[in-house]
Every structure is written in structure tokens, then in C-alpha cells.
Amino acid sequence: MSETPENTAPQAREHAARAGQLDAADPLGATVRDRFVLDDTVYLDGNSLGALPRAVPDRIADVITREWGELRIRSWDESGWWTAPERIGDKIAPLIGAAPGRVVVGDSTSINVFKAVVGGIRMAGKGCTEILVDATTFPTDGYIARSAARMTGLAVRPVEPARIADEVTERTALALVNHVDYRTGQLNDLPGITTALHSAGALAVWDLCHSAGALPVGVDAHHVDLAVGCTYKYLNGGPGSPSYLYVRESLQERFDSPLPGWNSHAEPFGMTPDYAPADGIVRGRVGTPDILSLLALEAALDVWDGVSIEDVRTKSLALTDFFLDCVAAYVPPGRVRSVTPQDHGRRGSQVSLACSPMRAGSVERGGTPIAAEVMAELIRRGVVGDFRHPDVLRFGFTPLYTSFADAERAAWVLGEVLRALPEEPAVAGAGR
Structure with missing residues (x-):
């Protein structure tokens, strides 16, 4: 000093x-x-x-030299690559207050925001004409919400988080809200906003990028409908590490992903022309997952043991x-x-x-x-x-x-x- x-x-x-x-x-x-x-x-x-x-460097070295280098294609089964998105989702679940089977890991935050918003709109009641977007949101969330609204014929209305309870109406399909304001560090009222949205018949979609791993979230306890978060911040998964998607258990059967891929098909190796979604959180998957980043994240999450x-x-x-x-x-x-x-x-x-x-x-x-x-x-x-x-x-x-x-x-x-x-x-x- x-x-x-x-x-x-x-x-x-x-x-x-x-x-x-x-x-x-x-x-x-x-x-x-x-x-x-x-x-x-x-x-x-x-x-x-x-x-x-x-723990990450040695784990990735083993993935590269043994699982990829020696086992090669066999690692999808023998090394558990195929089940990694759900397995790692279950490691993240307790950090956001979710039970097993409600979180899947894969794709970028932006892609998962798109899935959550469009999937939420598809589950919304008839007569909904708008979605609310956190007026202080991280810009990408706003961009994607506006694109999703154009695709589905809805309007976007920016609202300060503290005003959402007063601004939501029966015409609101959902609100996309940041749990923590990325710029100011303000923590928004997840339980109160979620309850207000549900009272009006709207869904709550939360961006947890700046809260997961730093504070309790309680997605199950507070009946959050859908949530998305990145893993490279407080979860220490590495640069560009994959995002995760949470879908409330009671909504999973109705969740209609706007990005149906072979990985989320009920019979992924059936290679049929018609799409049939898998049961449960697996329907949040899209295509072949990024195994190196996924397994780096899995090793990184070991730091939470006993914490x-x-x-x-x-x-x-x-x-x-x-x-x-x-x-x-x-x-x-x-x-x-x-x-x-x-x-x-x-x-x-x-x-x-x-x-x-x-x-x-x-x-x-x-x-x-x-x-x-x-x-x-x-x-x-x-x-x-x-x-x-x-x-x-x-x-x-x-x-x-x-x-x-x-x-x-x-x-x-x-x-x-x-x-x-x-x-x-x-x-x-x-x-x-």
C-alpha cells in the first residue's frame, strides 16, 4: 500500500x-x-x-486426450456425453432453487432467451397482444424480445421492473425481466413481480445471468415459469460457456420450443421427418451440444461442493x-x-x-x-x-x-x- x-x-x-x-x-x-x-x-x-x-485444466486434458482422442465416438455413451446437458443442469438446479429435471444446459444465453420468450408466448392465453420487457434490461434481451414479438405479431412494451405489477394487464402474455440490473447491481423483486404477473394471467420469464451463483433465487419456491442464465459469470464455467434453460415442471408438457432439433426429439436417432418432442426438460435441447465447454463447466461446478x-x-x-x-x-x-x-x-x-x-x-x-x-x-x-x-x-x-x-x-x-x-x-x- x-x-x-x-x-x-x-x-x-x-x-x-x-x-x-x-x-x-x-x-x-x-x-x-x-x-x-x-x-x-x-x-x-x-x-x-x-x-x-x-479442476478444469486436468478434466479438459482428459476429455481431449482420452475421451475424444482414444474413445472418440464411443464417448457419447461410455463417457456420458449424451446425457451431459441434463446432468449438468441438475448440478446448476440447486444454485437457483430448482429440483432435478427442470434445468437443461446448452446453447448461448441469447438462444435460450429466444426459446423462453417464444415458448412462453405460445403458452400464453388467447387474446394476448403484448409482452413486457424490463426497460433497464441487458440490450440483447431487448433485441431478442422485439424480434420474437415481430415473429408472433405481438407488441413490446418496455416497463421499469418496479412498475411491472402496475402495468401488467390481461393482454400481457409474459414479462422478460432481469433479476439483477447488469449496470447498477439492483436486485429486482422476483417473488413480487412473478406473483403480480400470475395474478394477471401472464407468465414470468427471468434472466438470472447476474444473480445465479451469487444469491438465492428460488425459482421453484416462487413459481417462476421460465428462466435463463449464463454460466461464465458467478458459475465460473469459462469464456463463452453454455447457458441454461429452466422450465417449470408443470409447464414442460406444454413447452413448444421455437427451435426444435434432433437432440430434443422423442426418438433422436429415428431421423423421421416429423418432429415429436421428448418428455420433460430434454425438449429444451436443440442440436449437438458443445461437449468441450459443457464438460469444462461440469468440472467448474465442483467448486460448489459443500458450499x-x-x-x-x-x-x-x-x-x-x-x-x-x-x-x-x-x-x-x-x-x-x-x-x-x-x-x-x-x-x-x-x-x-x-x-x-x-x-x-x-x-x-x-x-x-x-x-x-x-x-x-x-x-x-x-x-x-x-x-x-x-x-x-x-x-x-x-x-x-x-x-x-x-x-x-x-x-x-x-x-x-x-x-x-x-x-x-x-x-x-x-x-x-
């Missing part, structure tokens, strides 16, 4: 000591952290790409609270403000800070926003988060491997970087 300004030195010593105490008492602590390949970098971008679990998602949530909230305390102590007043809710019930597992000031006219003139420059400097100094346009510094906390010492160091380096910036007037309306 660099030399501290006089007014922050006592606070720095206090927070560093507190970080040590919290790490020593952490029930996840070193035992789980050691399951990952880490270095001296403070890695706070697990909400974009999780760290590498130690309670409730303990993960407890640590997540403690980490983000502690980080915010350190930011308040180390960062010059007025340079950042949190756009992540203080309320634990409305917070995911990230902290997003609107960074002021922004250089006047920098965006309009094609320049780089201050926040982008700050994040680039943080990364240069060994603290990895990410930047979201126009002014958000985003820090993701993955409780399986993020320590309280990491949180304290990140806040300290952020303070150093911001103290080095010249004072400039903030742009009105910066942030979100």
Missing part, C-alpha cells in the same frame, strides 16, 4: 485490520478460494467472467458493505457515488459507482470518459473491474474467491487514482 494522506492513515490501518479479521472468520475463506487459479491481482470482474477453477448459497449471499452483502465503507473512507468526497442500492434486499453482488467529474465535452468530442480512464488505471495497478458507458465503474464480488483484503485494497487504489485527478466540474445528470 502506498503512503496514505494524513487524514486517511488511521482509517486505512483500521480498515486493513478489519479486513484481516473478516477474512479469518470467513466460513468460505481460504478453503474455497484455493479451488481457483488466482494471483496477486484483485479480481473484481467475476460478474463478467469468473476465475478459473483448478451453501445462503453463506454465499451473507458474504456477498458483507463484502459489498465493507467495500462501500472503504470507498467512503479513502475516496475524496464528491468523486464517486454509489448507484447500487444500500438496501440489502435490493442489492445484487456488485457495486457500481458513478464517477464524477467527467471532462466537459469529452463524450461529445469523441474523447474518453473519466470513468473509462479511471478503470484503465485501476487495471494497470492490479485492480480489475470494468467500465459501463458513460460513467459507471463496476466492481463484481464473487464470494467464493473474493476476500475482504481484496475489497480494502481495491478501495484504496481507487482513492489513489482519484486523488491524482485534477478537480473539474461535474457534468449535470451524470450517472443513473
Whole structure:
């Protein structure tokens, strides 16, 4: 740690000591952290790409050299390749509060969003004319929802998540909502929104990309209809690892996938011209699965052995609270403000800070926003988060491997970087 300004030195010593105490008492602590390949970098971008679990390289080496290299085609049966999408789905299921047989893994998040939205529209009641889309959604979800609506003759209506309960009508087929806002880290009310949708006769389709593996979801308990999530963030499955699709058990018989493929056929090797869907969650499959990525994910999920998602949530909230305390102590007043809710019930597992000031006219003139420059400097100094346009510094906390010492160091380096910036007037309306 660099030399501290006089007014922050006592606070720095206090927070560093507190970080040590919290790490020593952490029930996840070193035992789980050691399951990952880490270095001296403070890695706070697990909400974009999780760290590498130690078990993955050897597993993939075996898949390549023995299962593919020696067994070859026999591995579809002898190595269990054929059943991997459902088997790995059952490993993800408890992390989102689902029973076995309700999650299938395969395809990209975008493809599974398409399946869920169109499949949901096909199950909706007659007379439905619209779908609601989270107005703050990750852009791809909105793009796919609009495309699905055009294909099915429905309209799309963007609605802020907090307003969905008031805006849903008997004409609404479904709502596609993000459980956690990717930009601000706000946790949306999955139980309340789902109940409101059902009361109006609409289905609830949830995007769990920024919540699964960071906090309890409870898809079964809250009667979620369909859900989709990626596996390369808090589930640490690797870059581009396959997505998953959840279909409520009572809906599986009615789920009519818009992408019927031979892998989801009741008799996949019958090669008949007519399509007959398989029973259960298997009908969420499409074509030949990406075996290398699937089996890397399966090995990555072993890090969850003996880990309670409730303990993960407890640590997540403690980490983000502690980080915010350190930011308040180390960062010059007025340079950042949190756009992540203080309320634990409305917070995911990230902290997003609107960074002021922004250089006047920098965006309009094609320049780089201050926040982008700050994040680039943080990364240069060994603290990895990410930047979201126009002014958000985003820090993701993955409780399986993020320590309280990491949180304290990140806040300290952020303070150093911001103290080095010249004072400039903030742009009105910066942030979100």
C-alpha cells in the first residue's frame, strides 16, 4: 500500500485490520478460494467472467486426450456425453432453487432467451397482444424480445421492473425481466413481480445471468415459469460457456420450443421427418451440444461442493458493505457515488459507482470518459473491474474467491487514482 494522506492513515490501518479479521472468520475463506487459479491481482470482474477453477485444466486434458482422442465416438455413451446437458443442469438446479429435471444446459444465453420468450408466448392465453420487457434490461434481451414479438405479431412494451405489477394487464402474455440490473447491481423483486404477473394471467420469464451463483433465487419456491442464465459469470464455467434453460415442471408438457432439433426429439436417432418432442426438460435441447465447454463447466461446478448459497449471499452483502465503507473512507468526497442500492434486499453482488467529474465535452468530442480512464488505471495497478458507458465503474464480488483484503485494497487504489485527478466540474445528470 502506498503512503496514505494524513487524514486517511488511521482509517486505512483500521480498515486493513478489519479486513484481516473478516477474512479469518470467513466460513468460505481460504478453503474455497484455493479451488481457483488466482494471483496477486484483485479480481473484481467475476460478474463478467469468473476465475478459473483448478479442476478444469486436468478434466479438459482428459476429455481431449482420452475421451475424444482414444474413445472418440464411443464417448457419447461410455463417457456420458449424451446425457451431459441434463446432468449438468441438475448440478446448476440447486444454485437457483430448482429440483432435478427442470434445468437443461446448452446453447448461448441469447438462444435460450429466444426459446423462453417464444415458448412462453405460445403458452400464453388467447387474446394476448403484448409482452413486457424490463426497460433497464441487458440490450440483447431487448433485441431478442422485439424480434420474437415481430415473429408472433405481438407488441413490446418496455416497463421499469418496479412498475411491472402496475402495468401488467390481461393482454400481457409474459414479462422478460432481469433479476439483477447488469449496470447498477439492483436486485429486482422476483417473488413480487412473478406473483403480480400470475395474478394477471401472464407468465414470468427471468434472466438470472447476474444473480445465479451469487444469491438465492428460488425459482421453484416462487413459481417462476421460465428462466435463463449464463454460466461464465458467478458459475465460473469459462469464456463463452453454455447457458441454461429452466422450465417449470408443470409447464414442460406444454413447452413448444421455437427451435426444435434432433437432440430434443422423442426418438433422436429415428431421423423421421416429423418432429415429436421428448418428455420433460430434454425438449429444451436443440442440436449437438458443445461437449468441450459443457464438460469444462461440469468440472467448474465442483467448486460448489459443500458450499451453501445462503453463506454465499451473507458474504456477498458483507463484502459489498465493507467495500462501500472503504470507498467512503479513502475516496475524496464528491468523486464517486454509489448507484447500487444500500438496501440489502435490493442489492445484487456488485457495486457500481458513478464517477464524477467527467471532462466537459469529452463524450461529445469523441474523447474518453473519466470513468473509462479511471478503470484503465485501476487495471494497470492490479485492480480489475470494468467500465459501463458513460460513467459507471463496476466492481463484481464473487464470494467464493473474493476476500475482504481484496475489497480494502481495491478501495484504496481507487482513492489513489482519484486523488491524482485534477478537480473539474461535474457534468449535470451524470450517472443513473
